[in-house]
Amino acid sequence: RSLLMIPGPIEFDPAVLAALGAPTTSHLAPNFIDAFGQALDRMREVFQCREGQPFVLAGSGTLAMDCAGANLAEPGDKALVINTGYFSERFAVLLARYGAQVTQVDAAVGGRPALEDVQAALQRERYKLVTITHVDTSTAVIADVPGIAALARSHGALVVVDGVCSVAGEELRMDEWGVDLALTASQKAIGVPPGLALLVAGPRAMEAFARRKTPVLNYYADWTNWLPVMQAYAARRPSYFGTPAVNLVFALHVALGQILAEGLEERFARHRQLSRMCQAGIAALGLGQVPLQAEFAAHTLTAPRYPVGINGADFLARVSQAGVVLAGGLHPAIKTEYFRIGHMGAHTTGDVLATLGAIETALAGCGYKFEPGTGVA
Ligand SMILES: *Cc1c(COP(=O)(O)O)cnc(C)c1O
Numbered sequence: 001r002s003l004l005m006i007p008g009p010i011e012f013d014p015a016v017l018a019a020l021g022a023p024t025t026s027h028l029a030p031n032f033i034d035a036f037g038q039a040l041d042r043m044r045e046v047f048q049c050r051e052g053q054p055f056v057l058a059g060s061g062t063l064a065m066d067c068a069g070a071n072l073a074e075p076g077d078k079a080l081v082i083n084t085g086y087f088s089e090r091f092a093v094l095l096a097r098y099g100a101q102v103t104q105v106d107a108a109v110g111g112r113p114a115l116e117d118v119q120a121a122l123q124r125e126r127y128k129l130v131t132i133t134h135v136d137t138s139t140a141v142i143a144d145v146p147g148i149a150a151l152a153r154s155h156g157a158l159v160v161v162d163g164v165c166s167v168a169g170e171e172l173r174m175d176e177w178g179v180d181l182a183l184t185a186s187q188k189a190i191g192v193p194p195g196l197a198l199l200v201a202g203p204r205a206m207e208a209f210a211r212r213k214t215p216v217l218n219y220y221a222d223w224t225n226w227l228p229v230m231q232a233y234a235a236r237r238p239s240y241f242g243t244p245a246v247n248l249v250f251a252l253h254v255a256l257g258q259i260l261a262e263g264l265e266e267r268f269a270r271h272r273q274l275s276r277m278c279q280a281g282i283a284a285l286g287l288g289q290v291p292l293q294a295e296f297a298a299h300t301l302t303a304p305r306y307p308v309g310i311n312g313a314d315f316l317a318r319v320s321q322a323g324v325v326l327a328g329g330l331h332p333a334i335k336t337e338y339f340r341i342g343h344m345g346a347h348t349t350g351d352v353l354a355t356l357g358a359i360e361t362a363l364a365g366c367g368y369k370f371e372p373g374t375g376v377a
Helices: 014-021 030-046 061-072 086-097 116-124 145-154 203-208 223-234 246-262 264-284 312-321 347-367
Strands: 052-056 078-082 101-105 128-135 156-164 183-184 196-201 339-342
Touching: 014 145, 014 246, 030 196, 030 223, 030 246, 052 061, 052 223, 052 246, 061 156, 061 183, 061 196, 078 116, 086 101, 086 128, 086 156, 101 116, 116 145, 116 264, 128 145, 145 156, 156 203, 196 203, 196 246, 196 264, 203 339, 246 264, 264 347, 312 339, 312 347
Parallel strands: 078 101, 078 128, 128 156, 156 183
Antiparallel strands: 052 196, 183 196
């Protein structure tokens, strides 16, 4: 088998996979209602949002983004997108689709907008919501969520965080930082195979939803349909709008239990350690990285640049022959210039060492000159 070191889907824990393989129950069976209800309680803890309203929908991370946009934006609303890459761009396009007037604060590829620029944008215009991509998976740049959230809140805007590549890997404290909605997908640091869109909306987001003047322009994602269902499962009562992904919810229940058993602080520290290992190994091999400054670099993935003269497709095929699967570039402006290593969830220090070993093998095969063993060391 290959070691899957891409930024989602990741390697999954055997207990999570076992839950996925158990015989499917009715979505109204008492043991399922119990597992779903407990999973919702656990989401509040993992997202650190005591009064938050969790939503679990069958779909990918993009559905979670769509759900946030559809329920919070109304035609004519002003939205500010803090752009750190491809997924920030996606949020801008999505919000515009729901009729929002979108303004973006940009940065160079691999950079992130300065807080002064965010402040200036917030002073020029009154925004209903501000979106932040916590870790933009196309650049491996981590945004300053607490800094931006404080500014947005002081200007009365809702703070929406795309945490698809961060929740349960990067430090994220919704209550403490003033984040009104955070979202993710099952297959990243949460550690469940692809198929669940996960959101937690804080009280201000739910109030904004309740004050809507127009219907939600997305039938499936409309909280009007899902709120009673989530409230019922939380109260351990049966309910139905659309059939939940029963086995994935059982697996989510197990994964969230593992995350809380490890401890959130311990988990954040482990991700910092994995990223330090990976980034130190890459640097020792003489490769640069996409984030323009060390403090911009995420802890859930690393985005090394290819050395001059190395062909990306050739390199990735050689890494794969060495038993490790890595991801190519994603940001359109630099797509062929870099690759991506995911290290989150159940990934271990051993996995990172194996990955660095495979990278060395592939670099040597591509003719790159370096001292063998320096990355692993
Ligand atoms: C992966 C990812 C998404 C999209 O999630 P899908 O499950 O692929 O739809 C959105 N935002 C970020 C930051 C991501 O990393």
